[in-house]
Amino acid sequence: MRHPVISLTTDFGTSDHYAGTMKAVILGIAPAARIVDISHEVPPYAIHDGAYVIAQAARFFPPKSIHLVVVDPGVGSARRPILAEAGGQFFVAPDNGVLSMVFEALPPASEKVRHITADRYFLQPLSQTFHGRDIFAPVAAHLAAGVPPSRFGKRISDHLRLDFFRPRRTGKHVWTGLVLHIDRFGNLITNFRLDEFPSIVTGPFELNAGLEKITKLAANFTEAIPGELTAILGSSGYVEIVINKDSAARRLGCGSGAPVELILY
Amino acid sequence: MRHPVISLTTDFGTSDHYAGTMKAVILGIAPAARIVDISHEVPPYAIHDGAYVIAQAARFFPPKSIHLVVVDPGVGSARRPILAEAGGQFFVAPDNGVLSMVFEALPPASEKVRHITADRYFLQPLSQTFHGRDIFAPVAAHLAAGVPPSRFGKRISDHLRLDFFRPRRTGKHVWTGLVLHIDRFGNLITNFRLDEFPSIVTGPFELNAGLEKITKLAANFTEAIPGELTAILGSSGYVEIVINKDSAARRLGCGSGAPVELILY
Amino acid sequence: MRHPVISLTTDFGTSDHYAGTMKAVILGIAPAARIVDISHEVPPYAIHDGAYVIAQAARFFPPKSIHLVVVDPGVGSARRPILAEAGGQFFVAPDNGVLSMVFEALPPASEKVRHITADRYFLQPLSQTFHGRDIFAPVAAHLAAGVPPSRFGKRISDHLRLDFFRPRRTGKHVWTGLVLHIDRFGNLITNFRLDEFPSIVTGPFELNAGLEKITKLAANFTEAIPGELTAILGSSGYVEIVINKDSAARRLGCGSGAPVELILY
Numbered sequence: 148m149r150h151p152v153i154s155l156t157t158d159f160g161t162s163d164h165y166a167g168t169m170k171a172v173i174l175g176i177a178p179a180a181r182i183v184d185i186s187h188e189v190p191p192y193a194i195h196d197g198a199y200v201i202a203q204a205a206r207f208f209p210p211k212s213i214h215l216v217v218v219d220p221g222v223g224s225a226r227r228p229i230l231a232e233a234g235g236q237f238f239v240a241p242d243n244g245v246l247s248m249v250f251e252a253l254p255p256a257s258e259k260v261r262h263i264t265a266d267r268y269f270l271q272p273l274s275q276t277f278h279g280r281d282i283f284a285p286v287a288a289h290l291a292a293g294v295p296p297s298r299f300g301k302r303i304s305d306h307l308r309l310d311f312f313r314p315r316r317t318g319k320h321v322w323t324g325l326v327l328h329i330d331r332f333g334n335l336i337t338n339f340r341l342d343e344f345p346s347i348v349t350g351p352f353e354l355n356a357g358l359e360k361i362t363k364l365a366a367n368f369t370e371a372i373p374g375e376l377t378a379i380l381g382s383s384g385y386v387e388i389v390i391n392k393d394s395a396a397r398r399l400g401c402g403s404g405a406p407v408e409l410i411l412y
Numbered sequence: 413m414r415h416p417v418i419s420l421t422t423d424f425g426t427s428d429h430y431a432g433t434m435k436a437v438i439l440g441i442a443p444a445a446r447i448v449d450i451s452h453e454v455p456p457y458a459i460h461d462g463a464y465v466i467a468q469a470a471r472f473f474p475p476k477s478i479h480l481v482v483v484d485p486g487v488g489s490a491r492r493p494i495l496a497e498a499g500g501q502f503f504v505a506p507d508n509g510v511l512s513m514v515f516e517a518l519p520p521a522s523e524k525v526r527h528i529t530a531d532r533y534f535l536q537p538l539s540q541t542f543h544g545r546d547i548f549a550p551v552a553a554h555l556a557a558g559v560p561p562s563r564f565g566k567r568i569s570d571h572l573r574l575d576f577f578r579p580r581r582t583g584k585h586v587w588t589g590l591v592l593h594i595d596r597f598g599n600l601i602t603n604f605r606l607d608e609f610p611s612i613v614t615g616p617f618e619l620n621a622g623l624e625k626i627t628k629l630a631a632n633f634t635e636a637i638p639g640e641l642t643a644i645l646g647s648s649g650y651v652e653i654v655i656n657k658d659s660a661a662r663r664l665g666c667g668s669g670a671p672v673e674l675i676l677y
Numbered sequence: 678m679r680h681p682v683i684s685l686t687t688d689f690g691t692s693d694h695y696a697g698t699m700k701a702v703i704l705g706i707a708p709a710a711r712i713v714d715i716s717h718e719v720p721p722y723a724i725h726d727g728a729y730v731i732a733q734a735a736r737f738f739p740p741k742s743i744h745l746v747v748v749d750p751g752v753g754s755a756r757r758p759i760l761a762e763a764g765g766q767f768f769v770a771p772d773n774g775v776l777s778m779v780f781e782a783l784p785p786a787s788e789k790v791r792h793i794t795a796d797r798y799f800l801q802p803l804s805q806t807f808h809g810r811d812i813f814a815p816v817a818a819h820l821a822a823g824v825p826p827s828r829f830g831k832r833i834s835d836h837l838r839l840d841f842f843r844p845r846r847t848g849k850h851v852w853t854g855l856v857l858h859i860d861r862f863g864n865l866i867t868n869f870r871l872d873e874f875p876s877i878v879t880g881p882f883e884l885n886a887g888l889e890k891i892t893k894l895a896a897n898f899t900e901a902i903p904g905e906l907t908a909i910l911g912s913s914g915y916v917e918i919v920i921n922k923d924s925a926a927r928r929l930g931c932g933s934g935a936p937v938e939l940i941l942y
Binding site for chain 3: 158159160161162163164165166167168170171172174175178179182184191192220221222223224274275276277280281
């Protein structure tokens, strides 16, 4: 890897030194690394939102990219730091489920997960509250600098895999899902995948979110009737609930995690 | 171009994967590209603000820089994607007027605009809602990687040129302009260019914005009387309305696009 | 320096062209520079917050890194632009105290400060309101491109050193300090250094902030009792006041600069 790519996805925000300090640590160890910010605005402690963001972005990165994912409410506790290989890419993260949607999106056979224990690659003294700086960033950087994955720790198979993103069947024609993520425009990204629910495109459907019922599907934002809640085929592969040039989230009073019901006849 | 510069200006915010995914697509096609964020915080759908931001930043970039400008409320509709060469730089954007102030700032003879139609450079399947990822980023990246501009589509001359940024004369001594942009400090950048209205510096003037009249000009913020609305000669070449260490926008209740009247005696 | 690192710390926010324009200027002068954003979200004009952020991040950067620090409420006034060498790194900033905590953190013998006067390295025409673009960025870039520090101006020793970050003893057992910074999570970083007040760890203590008294110390966030204000040993080397998964700043109604009293028995 001549110019290895290291991406950053965190809930650190950008008003503190946290993200910049991680980049400093990386450049000290792997000067040739190309650091790419995905987002530092994952809502604080929001493992589900972080899981969605990294899974969406990672699939477009070049092979062998290294993804640092630090949404880590359990920092300093017994939760393990892990290094995962999946789909030809690397992920360095706490073992709290934040990689669940990455594993879902990629071929399972390609998934190898290690418990990071090789503390010779950690910063010393090791703080109990900023493992992004002291563990995750240096491990990603040493990996980028050529240290083989096996040097960081032993393979494990009991890492946490959450399935919050899978809708449950709750009636003959009914599935209960949720809002995976609210984007900047106030679009609600639901967890109903288009490839799992193709009849949304063809047949009649009903989506219930907040106190509203959505029954229309548009191909894009401008096809939606102004001011009207509409479902669209989202660029992420999931059904989204949107209003053209307005915030569906505000209209519905829904946040990330809110329930969404799908009825197919 | 050994290390081509690709700048990003969008209304995507940074809480989603959108900007990161565009960077991933770019690095997959043009690994040596140097990606520079100008802003992802253009207000949602705000073509005028985006037009101001890219025009201000672009003029300081090195020759042959490639600017990706994605403020695109019409994504998926008939609006065209365009590739413009202007002032020795490249701009990849929707044809919705977001490049109007770039064209204004640079010599017109140097302006060449193409309708991007070469879908072999697009990501497939092409979404209807995220052309930043599927069209604009890959086109910019292929351009950075050496594909000549002519390969992306035919020259056009009917691209959209807005003139919202030009004050209109509305009386013998009166011009009606507007607020181009509110910056982070609450300074109002008006569309009165210093080189077009040099008598602001020498003679008496009156600027009316919100419910207030501004008649004083200061050379910089610290020269302004604390707490008092003052005009300054902005670093962008436009007159700004400011309060030293306070927000003029909040005081005036003005937002981007608000009318500003200039009276010169 | 084959790929010199230039970091950026400003109060410019990211909704304007300001940060992007500084990067453009840098790349025009030093094409090989590696630009790293530390933060552009220092609160407007907040020299103390800026001083904290750059001091925390800088100590993790590689030797010879160049740090641009532009929190500059006095832009255009008589305040001097300075170039400081400290701890093997370079700092380009206004002489308003924003480097005070950098000087504090690094060995004093290594500190060399110059008044930047060599206007051949400035952008022309020089604005009175955006020295980030016209002075600080080009100076940092020329330094990165190999211009020796001595070329930018003469050594000075009367640069501004603030000591706002030092607690004062205000009673036999009492020290009065302040909140250095509120981070994204609402944690209060106080100015009580762990190495100066080691008895916080061993003995009983009392921290008074807002209307609350904090007497418990936890090793990390997850050890804190949910919903309870707790002191922790922060990753920055300072005592922090936190609530596990909640905002201590909101609970206490404290902002950056608020007083904090420490009582040790």
